[in-house]
Amino acid sequence: STNALNTSGLVGQWSFDGKQTVWTSSTAATTLDTSGQGNTGTLTNMSQSTSPVVGKIGQALTFDGTDDFVNMGNVNSFERTDQFSYGGWVYWTSDVAGGILAKMDASGGTPTYRGYDVILVNSADAVSPNSAKVHMINTWSTNAMAVLTPTNSMSRNVWKHVFVTYDGSSNVSGIKIYINGVSQTLTTQFNALSATIVNTVNLRIGGRYSGVSTVNAPFPGRIDDVRVYNRVLSTAEIADLYTMGTATVNASTNALNTNGLVGQWSLDGKQTVWTSSSAATTLDTSGNNNTGTLTNMSQSTSVTPGKIGQALSFDGSNDYVNIPDAASLRVGSPNFTFAAWIKPGTVSGCGLDSGPNCIVFNKENSYEWAISNTNKISWAIRNTSPGWAWANSGLTALSGEWTHFVITYNGSNIITYKNGGASTNSQAGNGNVDNTTYQNALRIGARNAPGAATSFFPGSIDDARIYNRALSAGEVATLYNAGR
Template identity: 25%
Template sequence: MKSKLLALFLLCCGPFVHAQIPTNGLLYNFKFDGTPTSEAGTNTFTSNSTISYTSNRFGNANRAIAKVYGQLISTNLTNLPTVNESRSVSVWIKPSEVNADNIIFTYGTGSGTQIYGASFNPTTVYNFTYSSNVSASSTMQVNGWKHVVVTYNTTNSQSSIYINGVLVNQGNIGLNTFATNFYLGSLLNNPTSSHFSGAYDDMLIYNRALTAAEVTLIYNDGIPPANVTVAEYNFNNTYNNINGNTPFSSNAGTSFVADRNGNAASALNIVNSGSTASIPNLPYGNAARTISFWAKVNTMQSPYNMTFSYGQSSTSNACGGSFRDNRVEFFGFANNTFGSSTNTVNTWYYFTYVYDGTNAKIYKNGQLLSTAQLQWNTLNNNDIFKLGIGVGGEVSFNGAIDDLKVYNYALQDTQISNLYNYNSLTAPQLPIVNTITKKPAAINATLYAELNGNGSAITSVVVKYGTISNALTSQQNAISISGNYFGAIINGLLENTIYYYKLEITNAEGTTTTTTDSFTTGTKQTIGEYSFDATYASLAANQPFVSNAGTGFTSDRNGNANAALNLTNGNTLAQITGLPIDGSTRTVSLWVKYNAVPNGAYPFSYGGILTDMAFACVNYSNALDFVSFSNGFSVPQTVPANEWNHFVFTYDGTTVRIYRNGTLIGSNAFNLFTAFDDNTFYLGSFTGSGTFNGAIDDLKIYNYPITAAEVTGLYVNNSLTNQNFENQSSLRVYPNPAQDVITIEGQYPIQMVEVSTLQGQLVLTSNQNQIDVSGLDSGMYIIKTVDAERNVFVNKVIVK
């Protein structure tokens, strides 16, 4: 039974190596074998009439483009060399007529040195621009094939002309080519001016000047058969190949079963019946080849379990494969080789058979089992390729086959390994991680990743994290900040805790997972606190705001002289170490009074000037806004002049909240990535731009989001604690609900009373202990009371 043969993955770089065309700098390869499309499938010539084909220089039908008078054939080749870049154009031509001027090709624009092309007349070939040309003597005959190559070398401005592989002249021309529309046989887009009629074949375009040896190689050997996949079958519930044709035969012994990954009906099952297909262009003679596939047996038969075969059943005239319990065989018919290997029933194996014209190699699961020097001369048997049958018709296979591939060249070890691991000749182009930057804060952390999609768009970036390095059970999606620069804000963390993390970055070809790293969170703390009691410095007597012509001090909200910062159409800044940046949590609290109704005034700001990289407050006559640069949200608010208001802005890693006079007035979700600006914090401007006319007091900055109760505490007591809110033991407000007059009684005389809506709008002020509320709309109001001892009380009352 030595005649058993197998289907094969044809392989690379076999006996045609001597005829390999130069590929270095090859931009476009048009064979014109019945198609106007390049070999890469990326560019196609179009025409103002139907493109037809004729025989090539070897007499093969429909293997060359036929061009006639008045026909415009062109395409846009975006990678064409332009300006004065080096280039080469190689093409076979057969003119059907020879006139006084016959354009072979042109591209560029129609003036001076901006056009580049080649042409001929009965005695001369030209490489030209409108300003200069190089010519070479050559007799051009009707219906005779000639190989023409023109090159240009930018280093010496030298143009070279080759005819039939021979250099016939060189000279200097000036080039400044523009535009990339490439025309066959016409002067740019004029199909009747200096036109060419005849045939074109095998055109190559390079981004460098070919050498004389390379031109000769192309001429003598032509374009060898490319390394191609002859056939590919995935057997996903179909007998056809992946192009939907050339089916394997179905019979009573064939069906579809689950593949190696458990996918139903995704492998071909053959029960001692075999299956055949007629596959054109199989490698014959001693041509290089590779056959690759997955296989398993349902029962281990002896002496063979034939997986594939093709050729004829005579010595060395076949090609096939088989395996048994202790070996894998590669057959040429009576001239065979094998590799020892243990194989078991119901186990999928990946077999690859390679022949390079001399050496026959057997691979299993991506690893080389054996190599033998064999002289084979595989003969064509009507292109019949068999699965589960020997070349002589021997049937001895009960099992399944999947992902069959046949190549016309000998695959390399790396390619075979890739097929085994990825079902692809090349390893997937997974995302590349350039840098990862970690920015932990007190109760959250920001991670930045600079990534490279490696030829594909990045579709997702996921951060897996946790407090145990091998149990990263939590996750957070990162978002694109700019291009392939991603950021993730991880919230809900504990203070002073080590967290472990890794990133999973996915593109169309797969996922890259980083190694596990860690960061440690910090402590919640006050970053900066300023009372502005006749000083620009913080309460810690450092990091002062800058004094300038527009700054000074004025009375605070309680009437204390020189106890608030005054800005007279000016602004100021301070360097405050540890400002919350990136996506870290934060709070900014301050009191604000405008000398005039605001219209785009910035009480504070810091950060950068790109989207979501700033943290700022801006006030208009009818709105209070949060701004993160090119993003933000607005809360309708009336802010009168000469009235103190308490503003608090918090960010918890997901949501920005705005409070006015102790009341939440607006919120919105954000992914903030506040930029570091040398720890610069601005008052009265947006990162240094603009001025402010008013007063600011009691600025407080925290690296965490304070609670609503703490906001109230700051509003009432200028402290995070709020001991006097609704403190009825020292202050009484009655009746409640009220309809006409509210009476306020306390231990000390009343100094100031303010009545505000829940939205923070001030509606009444008084220094008496009885307040007439009869003119107010029904609803709930906030009454803020300051007594003679500077005690502050806040009460909620209902007005009927």
């Protein structure tokens, strides 16, 4: 959810990505501040099973509109004479007013509603229905500023980027609200701020403070990549932030280990393009154009938070991604590397350790790797030795946990790596992979068996890669660490 754009003056950033959001139990988690300021957020009234969702950029959090919020503590306290900017991506799901970001006293506090916020107001608002609203308040409403974007500038069930800048003038003319990178024409509700807006309550995402474990104006929907700056961002900088969330970039990968990369399927939202609720393709970001077609998958159930960004969830019944045969995928002359993050579900329906198992990758009669019904990882390649036969790596992938596996072959030795470390029972191999006799399509999540797909993978797969060379142990460790 983050990148190097616009870090000058950045004093708070919460991407909510998997690497930054650490669960210590099914209902307890913290989310890291990637600005470097250490303003860690505590997830409150949220659940590991329901709160992490696919975001606009990587992973987001979904808020139930009842009692969910993220608490950052008493940080990012600005005065009415300070310059600052704040906002993020929102996906509003209900016709209910809700706070995106707020450092504001509770109603009935002393004084009432002191602080600042940005909220969405619903269709019942008397001033500007379905809009974004900013408050800067000493005492509501006698010593306060409040402005709103145009009626119906905010809509539900769509991602929108909402960002606020304030120049410290204590006048509404110094407030700008941007939606999707465009500065909005604002309606003024109040313009009479002449005293402090500083308070001692906690900064919150997903609503305003109303008590230690309660929330005022709880937000209904998803929030992603929230940022706070101690300066006024320019129009161009805000456009950059918006574009970062809309451009075709790969949130699941980085520039590491691109030498010899012939196929890479991050399965992120930017690369996985749905043309209907059940039809999609996923792009190959290696540059070799090995686009995959999602088969028997659904936009509502197959898209899931990944280890790095977005992943795909396979039902173990008939789901797979089909990638047509191409010269770039005929690896193993003699070298190759296969890599992916996998999170198996229930594997009891998979085959024995000796195969056939539930497939992660399969290019039938050339190469494949899979998981067995005892959670063991195995592989097969068609070469001189061991020939087209399953070999058990001795490594396991626990159900319900993300694990990174890499399999390398250099023409004489096959090594399987788990979470950056090599297996102790590496197997000897000999000869090139036979890519001539059979030139079948590559599949992720199923076997390309003659006549029909079989051996379906149950679980999630993320950042799948194929190289035409054997990565070194150091490169494998680097690849693993990129997703930790």
